[in-house]
Every structure is written in C-alpha cells, then in structure tokens.
Amino acid sequence: SDVCSSDPPSPQQTSLSLAKDTARPRTPVPARQTNDAPAEAPPPRAIADDVVARALDAVVLVEGPSTASSGFFVSPDLLLTTTRALAGVKSVTVTTAGGARTEAAVAAIAPAQDLAVLRLHAPAAIDSALPLGRGADVGTQSAVAALSRLSSSQVDVTPASVTTHSRRGAHEVLELSARLSAQASGGPIIDSSGRVVGVVTDSTEPSVRGFVAV
Secondary structure, eight states: OOOOOOOOOHHHHHHHHHHHHHHHOOOOOOOOOOOOOOOOOOHHHHOHHHHHHHHHEEEEEEEEEEEEEEEEEEEEEEEEEESOTTTTTTTEEEEETTEEEEEEEEEEGGEEEEEEEEEEOOOOSSSSOOOOOOOOGGTTTTTEEEESSSSSSSSEEEEEEEEEEEEEEEEHHHHHHHHOOOOTTTTTEEOOOOOOEEEEOOBBTTTEEEEEEE
C-alpha cells in the first residue's frame, strides 16, 4: 500500500501564514478603572448675566489716601462698604459706574462687622440701588457672585458657592471659596435674584473669603 506523507511547508508558505496572523485584529484589553482619584468639586453656578449687569451699575470704587476698596449703593445718597479704605479719614473719593467722581463722608462704622456707611455730599442720579436680602436664607452650596469695581470701566465678577456658616461675635458670617483681590473688600455678594446677601470682608487666606451676612 501507498504511504501518504505530508511535506513540510515551504518558506514562502510560512511567510504567508505569519503575515495572515499579524493582520488579524487584536481584541483590546479594557483598562481597569479605579476610584483612587478624588472627584473634583463642581464649578460654582453662574448668576444670570442680566442680573449681574443690573447689579454692577450700583457698585462703586472707594478710594482713601492709600487704599482702595469696593462699595455699593443702598440708596441714592448712601453706600455700604468695609472699613478697609477708611482708616483715619473722614471722607473718601467714590467713582461710579458712569465714571463720575464725588466725595463721600463716613456716616457710620461698625468695626465688629468690618462695615461702614458712606453718605454722598450730593445724591447720585442713579436708579440702581441694590435691594438687601437675608444672609440667613443663603444655604450651603448656594450660588452667589462677588462683585467689585477696579475703575470706572473695569469690574470683577466672581461666581462662588457658600461653603460654611459661622459667627463673628453676635454677627453671622458666611464663607465662600473664591480667589478675590483685596480691592473686592466692600463689594456686594448677590444671590440669583440680584439681592445683596452679604459684603466681602478681608480674610487671612486668599482662596477663602468671608462675607458678613446682611
């Protein structure tokens, strides 16, 4: 009987077989997911542009002999600010959103709250005094915005969220996590309706600013 034998593959056949194997698509190995990295906190929600624009009309620049801060109208002749630019002075220069510069006298100071009331020598022709809300109604993680004026035409708007509530003596203080310039002191903190719920005050840490609830 005949004996069947198989011949070894030629070098050319071996080369073709290797080429076919190499051309086969490889199934990707799924990357293993881990939860080691901490989740980032969501960015603060922004207050609506039209609400911010209306509020900025009432925000002013307050300049003392050597220091500047922000402030805002609560009536045509009264402004609220902090004591930052008021050390040892009886009057300061106020620059409004329209570029007008006028003098304002220190009408009252509340050192424990780091707040001051200024009275203009002549009432300003404005219709944008800011309404006051209640800081007690602002919950943790509530969306707010810090407003400040750097010049007649330059402003700063910083979206932020309330992080904690605390007390400063008899007064309620809320903290927000935001990077604000020193000139933001005295500027209003507004809620989503444009009401003032606090005033920015100085802080020892630049990334955490407190504001006194109104």
